[in-house]
Amino acid sequence: MSQETPSLSQYFGSNENIEDTIDFSQQLNEAAGQINNLKIEDNLSINKSEPEVCRIFSDTPPIQTKYSTEAFFDLIGNSVQNSGTKEIISNLGLSSTTEESYSSSRLIIGTEGDRRKDAWIPSEKTRQCLIAAATATPGTYFSQREMLTMPGVLLEEELGDAVGEAVTMCLGEAEAAQRRVLNASDVTQDERGLRELVQAGAYRAAINLTARLLTIYGQGRGRAGHPSKHSPHSLQLWFTRIALLVKTKAFNVASAEAEPFGHFDKPDMYFQFYPDMYGGRPGSMASFSFRLLLAELPMHCSKAKESIMRLFNILATIRKILENLKRGQCEDGNPMELTENDRSDSMRLWTGREVRVIHSIINCALVVRDYELAMDLLGQLCERDGAPRHALLSALGRLHLQMGNISGAEVCFKEASEMIDGPPAVRELVDRGLLSIAQSAFDEAYISFQQASHLEPSNVMILNNMGVCLLYGGHLKEAIQVLESAIAANPVHALNESLLLNLCTLYDMESSKGRMKKFALLRQISRYQADAPTMILEKLYG
Amino acid sequence: MESAEEHFLSLKVMRLTRPTLASPFPITCDSKDLPGNLLNNALQQDPTAVEGTETLCIGQFLLLPQTPVNIYLGETFSSYICVYSETKEIVNNVSVKVDLQTSSQRLSLSSNPPTLQLYPEKTVDVVIHHEVKEIGTHILICEVTYQSLIGTPMSFRKFFKIMVMKPLDVKTKFYNAENDDVYLEAQVQNITAGPICLEKVALDASHLFNVISLNSNKKGNSIFGKLTILQPQAICQFLYCLIPNEKLASDLKSLSGATNIGKLDIVWRSNLGERGRLQTSQLQRMSPEYGDIRMTIVELPNFVVLEELFTFKCKLINNCERTVELMIYLENVEGIAWCDISGRKLEPLLPMSHTILEFRCIPLLPGLRTISGIKLLDTFLKRTYTYDELGQIFVIVENTEKVKNI
Known part of the structure; x- marks a missing residue:
């Protein structure tokens, strides 16, 4: 794939760190050996009807339609919403699609879809290393230690069932004993089990399971800083783990565990680094979603500026990829011929990713309250071909409201509503209500939300907003009633962090009996939710 | 302060600042990633996500204020006062009186007619609004009076301290031009903790002068762009030209004596439309010396x-x-x-x-x-x-x- 001179590998080979590298490669080989052994052991010892971890190595890939590579966000970010996202997403389904990417046989030759989704342009330094790795005689290329990614689980102990603990504390052992919730040991010890936990919302248990699974790769507890072998699967485990840590707001742990990955620019994060494994298949081993997640991570740790920088970096690479595609090259600039279909699929995927990153930058700008940047980017998105202008204008209007520019918000909402014929839909009615709130007209706002609620009686957000309006109008009891009825009607969705915060605030207003009502809420959470944010739990028994 | 436990009624107060718009933090993945569409589905089903723009954190879900927010001069102080009956008996003649004590005066914010009969677990709800016009410590005084079961008048009070801070720093400079026009440079600095949006900055000139605002271009658009957002500590400078009216211009003595220029009227908004308004005191220029x-x-x-x-x-x-x-x-x-x-x-x-x-x-x-x-x-x-x-x-x-x- 490259005709560059192999002199760089010599440079690495004749380095004075030679002892280091050799020592190190042994470790690597050992680690790889361990993985192989483990797999066999696992296969033998567990040996249920489901082949466990090895499944991912042994399954043949199911046949895929090429559209399955389309991501959720490509659809919501980049398409006019005429077909309804919900259906598309459910059509994509989970089924067997996920297994495909981690592979078929030992030697994995990338498919068209793989090339497209994994494409990335490494930094110059990394590119040189990859050329060296790809062109060296097999077995003779060793990387320097600082060029390696050496992650390890840092959380010392498994995470407990926070809801269960709160229930024990407030409602007693008997109540806690009734709680039925999945934990890491209740599911198969593989990615299928992991997905089961995620689906159940048992994020803490899922985090625990990722730690167990990563141990198989030599990346478990205490392994940070030790070399180990990466595969798309190990990186997917890490992605899942860190995504869930972020979801459970364990930002510091997430950020510490993500640290070794840096910007995913070390050579061992690319397929080219393992020519004998992947046969020269190019691309990033870490998925795009993982890359995005890590770029967003600093903003949760009060380092939003760093996030903005990283996100703009990603955006720049995506734009380079799009340029390459427009020039008739491969994503990474390789002058390889692509068929017209492949090229347009690729353009579509990467344009969608471009939009997704811009969304992330907007979110980050909002965290630091850089409204100018957020507005500017949102305005640009509105102008793009095929953009869901109606939804974006509505968002832009709310952005104006958030910063207090009422007339600007009105203009946006008006423009958005003019795009759609017929009576106002839910979003428009809700926006109208929010506008009334900005003008301190809480009664009018209530009426707008009520109209919206007639259209979608089970919409939790609308009920919540009605409750909030009632409070500002001096109707505490009615406000509580509306929120409680929302929970009663749809406990699984309504037991949402923000709604619970609102309800707790109202209970706090309502005399000393608020405490008992909070306990009742906790009982509901215990029944319907596998997990709840710590902040909520503290509110409930605080 | 008496303890509320001795009473049949309890009193709670909550400051009503603007709600915020909540949204989930979007984590998405590709259908080929390990979690498949699970995270995407979770995001879509989150009631705080907005359909169609799930990955943007610009929500529609109202969240009640969770952290104390500063109050600034010129803003409206709003509060919810809730009196709750903790007894199983009917309480008679419940009245709630809300006063605000500033450093200079005591204002009555609410004195509703008494609730004749308050049934168990029922509430008396009072929402007050007051535009704050003084800086410094304010004390919100809530007094509840009612009749005990045997008819003796009972009462208790609760106090809440509020610090009113200065939102804007306005600096002015005058230039007396040779042709008797007066130029006013006004620097408005945002000294609140968050960004604000200046909705209106106008010079209400004294009747002796005609004002020309020099803050828009020939097309009538503001030179600051579509909207004027001021980040904390940021300064925006406005320029006005004041032309003495003909009567004043022809009379040098009174022109020289015309030192009252007018007042700056500033309206700003912040979080979800929270509004504030300030008017400066009468701005004074140095009187020009004309001689004989x-x-x-x-x-x-x-x-x-x-x-x-x-x-x-x-x-x-x-x-x-x-x-x-x-x-x-x-x-x-x-x-x-x-x-x-x-x-x-x-x-x-x-x-x-x-x-x-x-x-x-x-x-x-x-x-x-x-x-x-x-x-x-x-x-x-x-x-x-x-x-x-x-x-x-x-x-x-x-x-x-x-x-x-x-």
Whole structure:
């Protein structure tokens, strides 16, 4: 794939760190050996009807339609919403699609879809290393230690069932004993089990399971800083783990565990680094979603500026990829011929990713309250071909409201509503209500939300907003009633962090009996939710 | 403060600042990632996500204020006061009185007619709104009175401290121009903790002046762009030109005495439309000194051509109670030659009147030249008035066409 001179590998080979590298490669080989052994052991010892971890190595890939590579966000970010996202997403389904990417046989030759989704342009330094790795005689290329990614689980102990603990504390052992919730040991010890936990919302248990699974790769507890072998699967485990840590707001742990990955620019994060494994298949081993997640991570740790920088970096690479595609090259600039279909699929995927990153930058700008940047980017998105202008204008209007520019918000909402014929839909009615709130007209706002609620009686957000309006109008009891009825009607969705915060605030207003009502809420959470944010739990028994 | 537990009623107070818009933090993945669509589904089903823009954190879900928010001068202080019956009996004649004690006065914010019968677990709800007009400590005083079961009057009070802070820092600068216009430079600095959006900044001028706002371009658009967002500590500068009305302009004494310029009226909004309004106190300029005799330029070309005659006009005003007789002297100035008679006598100037003088000169040196060297001698008082740096001209070579082409 490259005709560059192999002199760089010599440079690495004749380095004075030679002892280091050799020592190190042994470790690597050992680690790889361990993985192989483990797999066999696992296969033998567990040996249920489901082949466990090895499944991912042994399954043949199911046949895929090429559209399955389309991501959720490509659809919501980049398409006019005429077909309804919900259906598309459910059509994509989970089924067997996920297994495909981690592979078929030992030697994995990338498919068209793989090339497209994994494409990335490494930094110059990394590119040189990859050329060296790809062109060296097999077995003779060793990387320097600082060029390696050496992650390890840092959380010392498994995470407990926070809801269960709160229930024990407030409602007693008997109540806690009734709680039925999945934990890491209740599911198969593989990615299928992991997905089961995620689906159940048992994020803490899922985090625990990722730690167990990563141990198989030599990346478990205490392994940070030790070399180990990466595969798309190990990186997917890490992605899942860190995504869930972020979801459970364990930002510091997430950020510490993500640290070794840096910007995913070390050579061992690319397929080219393992020519004998992947046969020269190019691309990033870490998925795009993982890359995005890590770029967003600093903003949760009060380092939003760093996030903005990283996100703009990603955006720049995506734009380079799009340029390459427009020039008739491969994503990474390789002058390889692509068929017209492949090229347009690729353009579509990467344009969608471009939009997704811009969304992330907007979110980050909002965290630091850089409204100018957020507005500017949102305005640009509105102008793009095929953009869901109606939804974006509505968002832009709310952005104006958030910063207090009422007339600007009105203009946006008006423009958005003019795009759609017929009576106002839910979003428009809700926006109208929010506008009334900005003008301190809480009664009018209530009426707008009520109209919206007639259209979608089970919409939790609308009920919540009605409750909030009632409070500002001096109707505490009615406000509580509306929120409680929302929970009663749809406990699984309504037991949402923000709604619970609102309800707790109202209970706090309502005399000393608020405490008992909070306990009742906790009982509901215990029944319907596998997990709840710590902040909520503290509110409930605080 | 008495403890509320001894009473049949309890009292809670919550400050009603604006709600915020909650949204989930979007984590998405590709269908080929390990979690498949699970995270995407979770995001979509989150009631705080907005359908169609799930990955944007600009929600529609109202979240009640969770952290205390500062209150600033000019904003409206709103509070929810809830009196709750904790007893199983009916409580009679419940009344809630809400006062606000500032450093200077005590304001009554609410005194509703008493609730004759308050049933168990029922509430008396009061929402108060008050535009704060003072900086510093305010005490919210809530007093609940009711009749005990045996009819004796009972009451208890609760106090809540509120610190009102200064939201804006306004600095002004005045320039008295030669032509009697007054220019006002007003710097508005946001000293609140968050960004604010300036909705209106206007100068309500005193009736003696007409205001021209110099903060928009010829098309009428604001020079600050579509909207004026001020980040914390950021400053925005506004410029106004005040033209004295005709009556004032013709009367130098009162023009000199017209130091009251007007007030700045500022309206801003922050979180979800929280509104604040401030009016500055009367802005004062330094009164200009005019004296008995005053001369100002009324007509002067900007560009003149080297060695070509040009003229300019001055207005000479007699500002005193007697007729003055003046001699005019034209002194040599570098680069400009007078084409006039120096040392001639002017027509007598009646009290409180003016005349227009025309001067003719020839520029001798190119470049920026200052008109100086005009002297007037009051022959009665033997007092000399010297007028230097009356104005400036730019002397160009040949003609303007060529200069423009350079």
